[in-house]
Amino acid sequence: MPSTARAGAFVLATALALGFSSTAAYAIGEKNNQNPPGPSGGADKNTLNAGVGTTNITVNQVSGGKGGSSAKPLAPVDPNWRPPACWYEPVATSEQVKAATDQLKKTPNENLVHVTPTLSWGQELMVNTYEKGKAANADTKAYKNFNLGKDGKFWRGVVNPDMEDDPAAYDCEETLFWQDAGTLPKIANAPTPKVLASYAYDKIKVPDTKVELKPEARSTVNLPTWVWLDKGTFEDVKVRAELPGTGLWAETTAKPVGLHLEPGTADARTFPASGDCEVDDDGSIGTPYTKGSSKEDPPCGIAYQRATGGKPFQLKASITWEITWEGSGGTGGDLPNGTFDGTQDVEVQEIQSINR
Known part of the structure; x- marks a missing residue:
């Protein structure tokens, strides 16, 4: 089965098996991330206040573009050109993932944690995968004690908010994974300077x-x-x-x-x-x-x-x-x-x- 089909099947099977299809979802990560449409949750101390709908990429117009409110975005001459539909970003520290999982332990039947742009996990999967080191299946990685004490962050897929209707927006379905500090993931849809340049194109x-x-x-x-x-x-x-x-x-x-x-x-x-x-x-x-x-x-x-x-x-x-x-x-x-x-x-x- 192709990886995208496997991911979709796993999302559906997980939701049905655990009964989480309509449950509110807590989200983890940095303050600039926002939850996708639907139920969402939050918590104090910037631990459970993020989702997967907005990138942490910062964009600034360095020069030019005089015209104030009359300035407008460009339209590509090539009608077939598209910016990247999704990519991966660092979204949470070890402590944030632990705090999110601890919150699930308090309310196991009420909340979930986003681990991909389309998939959310509850207490059992989060504890097994990120605390006990038991992988959910052959396609996921597992970690002991949330990788506490290690230098790095957990990464997750991000969907370009301007490309949500593009099928390619669902190509970033690797579950929340660890990346050591100072390194970049060697996987499809990893961020690159060209990804950032293409994202910035639409902001000109x-x-x-x-x-x-x-x-x-x-x-x-x-x-x-x-x-x-x-x-x-x-x-x-x-x-x-x-x-x-x-x-x-x-x-x-x-x-x-x-x-x-x-x-x-x-x-x-x-x-x-x-x-x-x-x-x-x-x-x-x-x-x-x-x-x-x-x-x-x-x-x-x-x-x-x-x-x-x-x-x-x-x-x-x-x-x-x-x-x-x-x-x-x-x-x-x-x-x-x-x-x-x-x-x-x-x-x-x-x-x-x-x-x-």
């Missing part, structure tokens, strides 16, 4: 895409509208992700590399013809309009060929961001480019002439 926030236009208020049929972005508006955005207690970190950087224009009507020409405006060496896109340039072709712009007639065209401006990362241990690489769209109204008028 970039400024809203609103381009400068000239003429500002109203364009004229067949006369170019100049489009540009100043170099200070769009700069590199860097996000750092760290997994405490592991020495793992990654910094994911988004760099603007191009602007794509869609006029909002088929009756228009874009400059260049592809509608793709490249980023200049100084970080700007396009060239600001100057007096006397109204009849010139702009390096980045649009010429509308009919008037709006009371309903403005919706100019769509999409910024493409190149995504790279670097991390602990000299690691690094590329991730799929991201994009962010913005729309704005453009009014277009007919050329007015006066006959004398």
Whole structure:
């Protein structure tokens, strides 16, 4: 039987055999973890206050991303790209696992402890596995006296909260296991710098895409509208992700590399013809309009060929961001480019002439 099927069967068999399918679940670990949906429990002194729904990865935007509340997340250009659905993290000390088990001894028929993202154990399994050293089955490890006195932590699977509906979210079903301090588990879905970089990808926030236009208020049929972005508006955005207690970190950087224009009507020409405006060496896109340039072709712009007639065209401006990362241990690489769209109204008028 495949390991995932074995894990699922064991979850079901354990729940049915012990009658725990609807019992409240205590959870162990650090304060940043939260319980998944459903009954949950807690206790004092940060012993039983955690669950499996939220990672302990910390994410901080190091630079860029000006725009405050208007900053928005990127959308991957590759529709098939997905961030990691689950991974393993250190979640509890020996003392915390012991305290959780001691609590179960006091209320054996009321509470459980999460040992995987989907599986919770009661008193008997916790005592046998983590106190007496008796493995629950051939697929689980056992420990004597909770490994008290040893330097390290117990690890458990974590589900990416943005990927809960992905089947791969249930690939981290190793039961709560010990890892010595300063080491990383050598198993599938162990955390890596690339996992952190990919997780940070979804946390990148970039400024809203609103381009400068000239003429500002109203364009004229067949006369170019100049489009540009100043170099200070769009700069590199860097996000750092760290997994405490592991020495793992990654910094994911988004760099603007191009602007794509869609006029909002088929009756228009874009400059260049592809509608793709490249980023200049100084970080700007396009060239600001100057007096006397109204009849010139702009390096980045649009010429509308009919008037709006009371309903403005919706100019769509999409910024493409190149995504790279670097991390602990000299690691690094590329991730799929991201994009962010913005729309704005453009009014277009007919050329007015006066006959004398």
